[in-house]
Amino acid sequence: MKLNGMTKQWGVLLFAGLLAIGVSATAGSTAAIAGEDEELWQSIRDDVFQAGKPIVDNSDKLVLDAPYRAEDAAVVPISITIPADVAPHVRKLTLIVEKNPAPVVATFKFGKAAGLGERKISTRIRVDMYSNVRAVAELDDGSLQMQTKFVKAAGGCSAPALKDMDAALANIGKMKIKSFDDKAASSKLTSEAQVMVRHPNYSGMQMNQLTGLYIPAKYVEHIEVKKGDTLVFDMEGGISLSENPNIRFTYSAAVNGPISVVARDTDGKTFSGSVVVSGS
Template sequence: MLSRMRHLAIQVAAAAMILGATAAARAAEDEATWTSIKPDIFGERAIAADAGVISLDAPDRAEDAALVPIDIHIAIPEADHRAVVVVTLVVDENPSPVVATFTLGEATRHFDLSTRVRVNAYSYVRAVAQTSDGTLYMARAFVKASGGCSSPAVKDPAEAKANLGKMRFRVFAGTGRDEAQVQIRHPNYSGLQMDQVTRLYTPAWFVQTLSVTQGETILFTMEGGISISEDPTFRFSYRADGRPVTVEAKDTEGHVFRQGFTGDGGT
């Protein structure tokens, strides 16, 4: 009986070792892409993970790989007098991994920012914050999704062009949340989508830069790529104070879109 118990214990220990080795190998494999692309994005700079400065929420499994919701939360501890100046959003396995770089307004210590992105394959999504002293902090989430960058556009091309550059600005103050949302009508073609009629690839055409200002104060600016979803949408921390809000965007074909809104969301 004792011999059987020892034999069973050895089997359990061996199985645990195999599972542990498999998990370690899987973790190394999952990080292989990040290891290869990180020097191109951040050079050899050290990046601290899970330090409480930045966090990221994303679905474990996306309902639509072309419209994956991403929520970024910045919270500098009270005793820390630094601010976050830049946030870089990365999807490791996308053809163009850097989704967007967001430059935040002056002295940003607490800020929430949400958007929708394309995810082309099972991948880590990462948000990397740079503080005012140059330190980098990272949060990540693994998202199961595939085909987001090649998924056909939802809207008909003629409809997309007819509404090109139209903007919406919405304030959520009445709901008890100090947030606002900006949406720009734009197909944001990735260059990997095939026209279902001609069977040719649609050339990349997307919103490249965006700025949102409140009065003369910059709330944030963005430099984006092909991984931002169709009709780019950004929800962010916002407190109305009577000053107007101006949104300006420019796409890769040189079109400039600019619209002003009252601070409470009216045009």
């Protein structure tokens, strides 16, 4: 019953302690876990990429931003930034959570409307256990460039979907496209937008104990984004993308036309939307 006697000072000390832990954890966040995980990574990389092909780790061709400790394992924000001098040379970007049951989170293929400026892709992923998260860019010279971050989170793939089950199911397939196009952006090569799709993205690992059955996997497997008639990117996704898939991306400010999005789930249902952005 220490709590009953807990003084304010004690509480302050406790908070200070937790803060200190938080700070030191952040300081260590750039280091990836090596060793025993190396074997697992070798098998995944040979499956996903051409076996034996070298991958440049810790590459300066891209930046992966991921929280060292995720607050919600089912909604872990991840973002990848590719500098302007590299961006036009990137053909493909693959996002991998090494220890997830389906390690490949998503693969992005870029089109001309991805633009020539700094390229940025942000999304939210599920992390099932403490794992390396890897972003691998394939350049037009055929090289593979990688950045790795270790993320502490657990249970993201089997976490029950949907805090408000009824509201979410009622809105399934609803799409929202947001443009972050501001006045200052007219001088930039790229602008930013975000696509959001209401979908439970059932992983196949979520159980309904009333029936004793796993809810079958059902997720958004493809999202295509265009500016006018020109491709910004198309994405193939899997069960490691969070429910209500959400992708924030940059696109060319020079290509005319609205941003249009078509998404398809594993049932073959398609969802689409478009938004007119300024300057188009």
